[in-house]
Amino acid sequence: MMMHSNALNTNQIMRQVIYALVLGIGAAYYFFGWGVILQITLAVVTAVVVESTFLSLRKLPVKPAISDGSAILSAILLAISIPSIAPWWIVVVGVTFAIIFGKQLYGGLGNNPFNPAMLGYAFLLISYPLQMTTWAGEFLNLSQAIDVIFNLTSVDVLSGATQLDEVKTQLALGKIVSELDVHSISQAWINAGFLLGGLYLIVRKIITWHIPVAFIIGMVVISSMLYFINDQIYLPMQNHLMLGATMLGAFFIATDPVSASTTPKGRLIYGFLIGVLVVVIRVFGGYPDGVAFAVLLMNITVPLIDYYTQPKVFGK
Amino acid sequence: MLNQSFGGGVVIPNPHPVETIEIISAPLPDKVVLPLQQRIGDEAIPCVKVGDKVLTGQVIAKTEDHFCVPIHASISGKVVSIDEQTIPHKSGLKSKCITIESDGKDQWAEHKGCGTDFLHCDQATMIEYIQSSGIVGLGGAGFPAHAKLEGIQDCHTLIINGTECEPGIMCDDALMQHHPREVIRGVEILLHICGAQRAIIAVEDDKQEALNSLLMYCHNDRISIEQIPTKYTSGAEKLLIKALLGIEIPSGGFAIDTGIVCQNVATTKAIFDAVVDNKPLVSRIVTVTGSGVELPNNYEVRLGASFEHIVSMSKPSIHQHAIRMGGMMMGVDVETTSVPICKITNCIFVNKLETKPSTQECIRCGQCNQACPVDLLPQQLYWYAKSEDTDKAMDYNLADCIECRCCDYVCPSHIPLAEYFSFAKALHRKTTEDQYRTDIARERFEFREYRLERNKQERTEMMAAKKEELKKKMANDKAQKDKIAAAMARVKKTKKANDDA
Numbered sequence: 001m002m003m004h005s006n007a008l009n010t011n012q013i014m015r016q017v018i019y020a021l022v023l024g025i026g027a028a029y030y031f032f033g034w035g036v037i038l039q040i041t042l043a044v045v046t047a048v049v050v051e052s053t054f055l056s057l058r059k060l061p062v063k064p065a066i067s068d069g070s071a072i073l074s075a076i077l078l079a080i081s082i083p084s085i086a087p088w089w090i091v092v093v094g095v096t097f098a099i100i101f102g103k104q105l106y107g108g109l110g111n112n113p114f115n116p117a118m119l120g121y122a123f124l125l126i127s128y129p130l131q132m133t134t135w136a137g138e139f140l141n142l143s144q145a146i147d148v149i150f151n152l153t154s155v156d157v158l159s160g161a162t163q164l165d166e167v168k169t170q171l172a173l174g175k176i177v178s179e180l181d182v183h184s185i186s187q188a189w190i191n192a193g194f195l196l197g198g199l200y201l202i203v204r205k206i207i208t209w210h211i212p213v214a215f216i217i218g219m220v221v222i223s224s225m226l227y228f229i230n231d232q233i234y235l236p237m238q239n240h241l242m243l244g245a246t247m248l249g250a251f252f253i254a255t256d257p258v259s260a261s262t263t264p265k266g267r268l269i270y271g272f273l274i275g276v277l278v279v280v281i282r283v284f285g286g287y288p289d290g291v292a293f294a295v296l297l298m299n300i301t302v303p304l305i306d307y308y309t310q311p312k313v314f315g316k
Numbered sequence: 317m318l319n320q321s322f323g324g325g326v327v328i329p330n331p332h333p334v335e336t337i338e339i340i341s342a343p344l345p346d347k348v349v350l351p352l353q354q355r356i357g358d359e360a361i362p363c364v365k366v367g368d369k370v371l372t373g374q375v376i377a378k379t380e381d382h383f384c385v386p387i388h389a390s391i392s393g394k395v396v397s398i399d400e401q402t403i404p405h406k407s408g409l410k411s412k413c414i415t416i417e418s419d420g421k422d423q424w425a426e427h428k429g430c431g432t433d434f435l436h437c438d439q440a441t442m443i444e445y446i447q448s449s450g451i452v453g454l455g456g457a458g459f460p461a462h463a464k465l466e467g468i469q470d471c472h473t474l475i476i477n478g479t480e481c482e483p484g485i486m487c488d489d490a491l492m493q494h495h496p497r498e499v500i501r502g503v504e505i506l507l508h509i510c511g512a513q514r515a516i517i518a519v520e521d522d523k524q525e526a527l528n529s530l531l532m533y534c535h536n537d538r539i540s541i542e543q544i545p546t547k548y549t550s551g552a553e554k555l556l557i558k559a560l561l562g563i564e565i566p567s568g569g570f571a572i573d574t575g576i577v578c579q580n581v582a583t584t585k586a587i588f589d590a591v592v593d594n595k596p597l598v599s600r601i602v603t604v605t606g607s608g609v610e611l612p613n614n615y616e617v618r619l620g621a622s623f624e625h626i627v628s629m630s631k632p633s634i635h636q637h638a639i640r641m642g643g644m645m646m647g648v649d650v651e652t653t654s655v656p657i658c659k660i661t662n663c664i665f666v667n668k669l670e671t672k673p674s675t676q677e678c679i680r681c682g683q684c685n686q687a688c689p690v691d692l693l694p695q696q697l698y699w700y701a702k703s704e705d706t707d708k709a710m711d712y713n714l715a716d717c718i719e720c721r722c723c724d725y726v727c728p729s730h731i732p733l734a735e736y737f738s739f740a741k742a743l744h745r746k747t748t749e750d751q752y753r754t755d756i757a758r759e760r761f762e763f764r765e766y767r768l769e770r771n772k773q774e775r776t777e778m779m780a781a782k783k784e785e786l787k788k789k790m791a792n793d794k795a796q797k798d799k800i801a802a803a804m805a806r807v808k809k810t811k812k813a814n815d816d817a
Binding site: 004005007008009010011012013064068070108109110111208257258260262263264306307310311312313314315316 | 322326328554555558564565566567568569673674676677678679680681682683685689690691692693695696711712713716724725726727728729730
């Protein structure tokens, strides 16, 4: 006889995380239009095809692995990280790389040291920097989105760099922070959407508060320090918090249980250092955003963190 | 009030609650099967033969080992066989058992204890009665009660465990509700034996009836009754002590090291019977529950009766069942209901057959480390247990796992974690033993090499010495010969000279 609690099982956990993404995705759709939905659809289809193929090659049962929802979740996370107007093959290549090199080659769910979605993202950003940094500048309807993504006709849509990218360029050109108009309504709303979804996950006890809170504290501490040192070349902390992939990173990416630290104390260290690294990469690195690299870098340190942050065992 | 609880543990509602908790006296069984192998210690040696008539409470087997308790006939009748029978064990083991057929009279062997005015008895006599009455821990561990009470030096607190060790079990609750007087008197006996200043009876906060009945009979200032939260594994001795007194027994240590003695309520009641009347332990209260019975209940039943004897009284459904002895978390699955009830049989679960949810990969969600009552990291242990890296698992304190299965209970991937840990522990033991053997073998080999080398050297040295000696001797011999030759030559010379003359 086996007794199990009535709490969620692994499949339900994955599904809940997907539901929690809806608000943020909704906000992205509101500002960028159908491209967002198309990218997610492409990503999910690719993930299911690649995962099934790879599992059959490994002679493992396909159905339980697909129905656990982990491949679909990784695909969605990657799809919402890339520009909604990126050509179709970007997301296909990225998801394929994420599933094969980020997950299956390590042995599938539970065995991957790196966050698969972020591995796919980093691969794309390094290989196709142009496509990965050109964002939609307006709402696209379905036919526009199809045209752009599948490059059917040469439609001219409003596109440009993200705010973080723009800031970087302007600062490099010699402008100072007070001359810049740093605000992005779309990014603020998208971040707010992911923040709410993340709070839902904490309330449902699907993730614990440790990583997101430490992540945000890490960002606040380092960005405030930099801003205090020189408020002309470093952005204030509220800009860092509401721009880029901050909230998605804090609540959905860094909290991926498989590749994150698993001890209570370790989670605090892990989250804090990711927060610090995100700002450091944004400010001093070559790329406009740093969530993916920060998470991947901290993924490597997890075995070390876990080993040295074991809780005190009863009676020891 | 509680000092502090331990972290972790899980709240599991009783899956088959009953309205009123009763104790039904099961009828005398037609036959009883009494295993000679008790939970701990050597197998007892029968002191009756097939065909012998025995009385209830008569000693039928015992060992020389003072640590063990004797085995008593639980009914009067005739010994019909002494042979191997299946006992309730997770591997379906067989063990030598004495089978007695009832004569239906239940005639008792004579027994006399300290009487109700027991305080005039000295500790040694009481402990003697406890041993000769066959009292072992009735909470499920089966540890001989006298062994826990002997040679106690500085005991400041006696803890009486009135928590059910697992959800679904009701036998201790029933005992406290229906025999509160014996329990309280038993506690007084234990206080006398241990020399402790105070005793605490711990009752879970969902057992209001039991608490009330104990309070009604408790008129002793030294005995207090404390409520603790109903949470699985608060019945575990070390965790109970932590919850009641805030004292953490060191890993690998025992309660008595910190001056605490812990006994279960059912054991306490049995100790009362043993000391007052020297009445042997021939029956116990057993809970029958589970999804496969219509009327879950508690039965006072003779030891050695079959599970079937009381399961049939709880109206089992006609379907096939999964039978489990002990709790749903830490109990053991048994094949049939024909196995005998033993002293450690606190509960029999009769469940409808269910399909297990399939196991998935560990996603390191960490719910298990929140549930672990001893603050381990089961997700890490699982990783190393699975890869058979026992050294690393030991680094993560594998040895401290109490195998309570709280982690199994909360695991969203339904991984049987505790099974992995139990396997890893066994593997570690084996590796350590193998290592020990290898070390011994290597030492022996090295010593042999050394010895051969030493012999060779000694031999060479001896040879050299002998050679030297021989040389010397030969040299000596030569000198001697020369002397003789010289003497001879002299003699010859003289002779010649004489002849010439």
